Structure formats: C-alpha cells, structure tokens
Amino acid sequence: MNLSSSKSFVEELDERGTIRQYQPRxxxxxxxxxxxxxxxxQRGKIKLSLVxxxxxxxxxxxxxxxxxxxxxxxxxxATRMSGATTITACTVARIPKGAIQDMLHEQPRFAEVFTAxxxxxxxxxxxxxxxQLFNSSEKRLARVLLLLANYxxxxxPEPAIGKLSQQTLAGMVGTxxxxxxxxxxxxxxxxYIQYDGGTNVHxxxxxxxxxxxx
Amino acid sequence: MNLSSSKSFVEELDERGTIRQYQPRxxxxxxxxxxxxxxxxQRGKIKLSLVxxxxxxxxxxxxxxxxxxxxxxxxxxATRMSGATTITACTVARIPKGAIQDMLHEQPRFAEVFTAxxxxxxxxxxxxxxxQLFNSSEKRLARVLLLLANYxxxxxPEPAIGKLSQQTLAGMVGTxxxxxxxxxxxxxxxxYIQYDGGTNVHxxxxxxxxxxxx
DNA sequence: TCGGAAATGTTCACTTTTGGACATGCAGCG
DNA sequence: CGCTGCATGTCCAAAAGTGAACATTTCCGA
Numbered sequence: 001m002n003l004s005s006s007k008s009f010v011e012e013l014d015e016r017g018t019i020r021q022y023q024p025r026x027x028x029x030x031x032x033x034x035x036x037x038x039x040x041x042q043r044g045k046i047k048l049s050l051v052x053x054x055x056x057x058x059x060x061x062x063x064x065x066x067x068x069x070x071x072x073x074x075x076x077x078a079t080r081m082s083g084a085t086t087i088t089a090c091t092v093a094r095i096p097k098g099a100i101q102d103m104l105h106e107q108p109r110f111a112e113v114f115t116a117x118x119x120x121x122x123x124x125x126x127x128x129x130x131x132q133l134f135n136s137s138e139k140r141l142a143r144v145l146l147l148l149a150n151y152x153x154x155x156x157p158e159p160a161i162g163k164l165s166q167q168t169l170a171g172m173v174g175t176x177x178x179x180x181x182x183x184x185x186x187x188x189x190x191x192y193i194q195y196d197g198g199t200n201v202h203x204x205x206x207x208x209x210x211x212x213x214x
Numbered sequence: 215m216n217l218s219s220s221k222s223f224v225e226e227l228d229e230r231g232t233i234r235q236y237q238p239r240x241x242x243x244x245x246x247x248x249x250x251x252x253x254x255x256q257r258g259k260i261k262l263s264l265v266x267x268x269x270x271x272x273x274x275x276x277x278x279x280x281x282x283x284x285x286x287x288x289x290x291x292a293t294r295m296s297g298a299t300t301i302t303a304c305t306v307a308r309i310p311k312g313a314i315q316d317m318l319h320e321q322p323r324f325a326e327v328f329t330a331x332x333x334x335x336x337x338x339x340x341x342x343x344x345x346q347l348f349n350s351s352e353k354r355l356a357r358v359l360l361l362l363a364n365y366x367x368x369x370x371p372e373p374a375i376g377k378l379s380q381q382t383l384a385g386m387v388g389t390x391x392x393x394x395x396x397x398x399x400x401x402x403x404x405x406y407i408q409y410d411g412g413t414n415v416h417x418x419x420x421x422x423x424x425x426x427x428x
Numbered sequence: 429t430c431g432g433a434a435a436t437g438t439t440c441a442c443t444t445t446t447g448g449a450c451a452t453g454c455a456g457c458g
Numbered sequence: 459c460g461c462t463g464c465a466t467g468t469c470c471a472a473a474a475g476t477g478a479a480c481a482t483t484t485c486c487g488a
Binding site for chain 2: 050052053054056058060071074075081082104105108111112114115118119120121122123125126127128129130132133174214
C-alpha cells in the first residue's frame, strides 16, 4: 500500500494519535492486552505473533512501513489476540479506537485507504491459510523466503534477507526449528540460497520457485 | 453482521446489482474466473473453496446470509482465487466492481458496514490460520463442529448441523476423509455428538469443548 | 422393490512431522 | 584467553497424518 501521496491524513493520524519510537525487539502490545487502539507503522518492521497454551510461537504476520496493525479491536475484540513486536527500529502512531472510528466516518479518503489495507491483509492471510492447507513444510519455507525477498511488492526484489533466526522462521512457516535448519541446508546445497557469512541470506528467487511448483 | 436495520443500501445493492436465485450445489463463480464483481448473499449458505494442483480441496470459508463475498477483486485480484458454491438454496446480489467502489465513496454508512464485514472476516481467517498452526486435526475438527453449531453467533446455539459430507468436513478441517470418519466415530462413542439417523448431527457443545482444551 | 451411486466405516503401509537430545560454531565479555 | 549464551547442524525414535484400498451402509430414482 502506498500512502506517500496522501500526506493529509498521515498528518492527521499524527495529531489524533501519539507517535512513539521503538528499538528493535520491543513490545508494542502483548497478547492479552486490552485492545483499544489501532496502530500505524510509519517506519520499520513489526511481527505479529501468538503463543499457544503449550508454548509454541506462531507468527501470523509481518507488518512493513505504511501499514496499519492492531485493527482487530474495531471488530469487537476486547483484548489482543496476538502480540506486536518490533523487528527493526520503528516509528509507530497509536490512534485510539474512537479517533479511528471518527476518521472513518468523516474522511472518505481515509476510509478508502483503510479499506484497501483491510482488503490486502485479507488476501494475504487467505494465501497463508491455503498455503498451510496445501503445502508441505518444505514448500512453505520456500514461500516464506520468497515473500521476504520480495518485500514490498512494488519495490525491487530484495535478495538479501535480514537477520531472522531459524526459530523465527519456524514460527512463520509453522514447523520446528530442526526442520528449518534441515531445509535451509538443503536449499543451500542446491544453490537456491546463499549465506553471506554475515547476517544475511541471499535468495535466488528464480531457483527457489522451482520448489513451489515441484 | 446485522444489516436488517439498514434497508436503504440493501435496496440500493438490488438496484445497482443483479439478483439471482441459486439451487443448492450451484457455482456462483469458479476458481480462475475473471473477478469483476462483489457479491452479497441475501439468503442461504455458500462455501468458498479452492483446489490444489494435486486435486485436494480446501474450504476457506462458509458465507452465511447478510454477508459479502468475492471482495478479493477490490484488492486487485484479476481472477478468483477460490470458487463460490451454494450449499443451500441462495439469493445472491451481484454488484459490479465499479458500483461497489462508487457506493464506498458516496455512502459513508455503506462503507462502514462493508468495513465491518472485512474486519470480521479478517478475524475469522486469522483464527483459522492459528488453528491450523497450533492444533491437531482432531482439535480442528472439534472446532469446526462447534463453529457450525454456533452458526450465526447472535442466534441461539444450533445443535443440529445440516448435511455436510465427511469429504467437505475434511476440506474445512484440512485433513483426509478417513481421518474425519475416524474422529467422528470417536466423538460419537464419547457422547460428544449424536447422529439423528437423518441428515443432521447434534453437537454437545459443552462436551466437545473438552477436546479443544485438551 | 431393485440396483447403482454415493457416503461412510475400517484398515494399513508409507511419509511427514514432531520434539527432543546432543555436538558444533560463533559472538561478546570479563 | 576461557567462559557463557545463543544460534545452528545433525540425528533419531515416536507420533501424526496421508492416501489408497476395500467393505458396508444409505440414499434415490427407475
């Protein structure tokens, strides 16, 4: 979603809400917190995750700049179903539920952008769900790597994936760390990805796609 | 979602769109069709499903009366990712993409309702996703039965579940038919559900909940 | 009422996934 | 430098799930 051409309501969000900076790996809100505000991510990257009663962590979304999150409260959720944690340094606007509702009423242009956000999130979650239903963990991992590499579809492909632990990848894929380790090595052996010695992974998108299409 | 108190735009939907009746088990649109309209279900029940390259079917949603479906086209999807098939007899309004977009611009009240729909669908799909990520197929089946039984949250619990084949249940749960058969019999043996000899299944919600919470 | 089609019950060999355990490699730090 | 804490590589037995076959039951139209 590109909001850069519509400064007006981003400024308005700043007025109606409160801006805050976060270091990496900080909690914006935790699973179970009271849900009474929507957030807008101005800069950075955030993960939405959820912990099962048995302690397993699932990542149900990655939020990139210029996107909303925490909108579940508008659907009547009284508490946060998932927690929001910064991955990189972030700038976040917190807009109280009432203010968002007012803006949705009063500003058709804002409502339009917000609706577009909901629609695209919808599409993405549906894709995640069908991916879970249809594909093996090997394919799901390949897909996650490709999605991370193509981060922000409009932008150029981003072949380097920043530091994400195998544990985190496992949470995104819906499998175990040992399995992620196994497949990452397999992909590396096949030349689909390369480790650059540092904190990045380089993805050969064209090759990795082979996995997805068998 | 309750739209009964806002007849105005339901009537407007009727004007801007085309109404059509469907028999059970008919295709409203098929996976891969051109996506250029949003639908509004006035009466009946519809399933949204998707077939994998290998022929496995997944049901990613059940639409009940007074809800929209096929809204993916507003997010830029040119073709249908999933197919829509009637389960019961249905009355469906088809609203061309352009007309919906006009209404979203011009009628704040309509935009509000549509946004509410997107939000609640969002919440539901997220729940489905985390259910897949966390729970075994036994628990997922128990959850599907409970959701079907509580159909339309506002309404009274509906202990009788209409005719859904085990194959369909398997698609909703994300497992195989033989597995569904196995667990259905297990649940029956434990007294969590009863077959009434006809086409219905009666759910003992309080008991079935035990499965979910282990 | 009969016969076929569809749905369901049941079994089983095979595959995938889990959930550890343990060893190794690689920082940062006193 | 050695210690410590992570992240990772590797292995494996046990559990869960798959996919197909086959038997049985139910439904429905001729």
